[in-house]
Amino acid sequence: MKKIKTQPKQEKEPMNKNTKILIYVLTGILALAVIIMILVENSGSYIKINNKTDLKLQSVTTYFQDDEGEVYNEHIFEDLEGGNLIKQDFDKVNFSYNQATLRVSFIFEGQEQNFFVDAGYFIGQFKGKVNIDFSNTEDGNILLKVKASGGILPTPNISCDEEYVFDLIEGELE
Numbered sequence: 644m645k646k647i648k649t650q651p652k653q654e655k656e657p658m659n660k661n662t663k664i665l666i667y668v669l670t671g672i673l674a675l676a677v678i679i680m681i682l683v684e685n686s687g688s689y690i691k692i693n694n695k696t697d698l699k700l701q702s703v704t705t706y707f708q709d710d711e712g713e714v715y716n717e718h719i720f721e722d723l724e725g726g727n728l729i730k731q732d733f734d735k736v737n738f739s740y741n742q743a744t745l746r747v748s749f750i751f752e753g754q755e756q757n758f759f760v761d762a763g764y765f766i767g768q769f770k771g772k773v774n775i776d777f778s779n780t781e782d783g784n785i786l787l788k789v790k791a792s793g794g795i796l797p798t799p800n801i802s803c804d805e806e807y808v809f810d811l812i813e814g815e816l817e
Contacts, residue, residue, distance in 0.1 A: 680795055688770050691730045694723045695778040696785060699752040705775070707765065709741040735770035742766050745803060747775060747789055754811060762789035763803025769793065771801065785809045 694700050699722065706717035715736045720729050736743075743766075748759035771793035778786045791803035 687732050688735065688772065689730055689732045690718055690773040691728065691775070692720055692723060693728045693774070693776045694725055695776060696751075697725045697779065698785075699724050700777065701750045701752045701754075702748075702757075703775070704746075704748040705773070706746055707736055707738070707743045707769070708746050708761070709738050709743040711741065713738075713741075715743070735768060736765075737768045738765065740767045743769075745773065745789065745791060747787070749777075749787075751785075751811060758809055760787065760789070760805075760807050762805045763791055763801070765791070765803070766800040769801065773803075780808060783812075785811060 690705060692700075692703055692705075700720075701722065703720040703723065704717065705720075707715040709715070715738065716733050718731055718733065720731075723729055742764050744761040745763055745765070746759060746761050748757060750757045769791070771791060773791045774788070776786075776788040778788075780786050785808070787807040787809065789803060789805050789807075791801060793801050
C-alpha cells in the first residue's frame, strides 16, 4: 500500500492594511460622486438670461412651441439692463411626445424691430436648464447664444446649443 502525502494547506496572506484603506476611500469617493450627480440631475429647472451687452433689452420672451403650434411655458422678461442677469424657475414641460423648439424673441431699447429665433429641438418633455446669453461682437453686432440641457448626462431628446449673430443697424439675422 502506498502512502498518500498530504500537502500542507496554503494560507492566503492577509490583505495589506493600506490596500484596504485605499479600497474604502475609492468606494466612498465613487458613492459621493453618484450622490452629487443624482442631486444635480434632480435639481429644479430654470431659464437664465444674461445681458452682457452695453444695451438695454426692452423685452425678452421665451416659450416652447411644438409642431402643432401649441405654446408651452411662456416667460416674459422686461427691462434688462446691460451687464445684468435674470433667472426664473419653471416646471417640467410635457410636449405630448411631439417635437418642439424654444422660441426666443427680443427687442433692444430704441429698436423698432423685434427679433426672434427658434432654437434647438426638444422631444417628449423637458426638465432642465436654459441659458440665453447676449453679448457684443467685435464688429458691433449682437451674439445670441442659446443652450439647453437636461442635466449632466446628455440625452438624444434634447439638442440645443446654438449661436446667432444679429445686425441691429440693418435689422437682420446674419
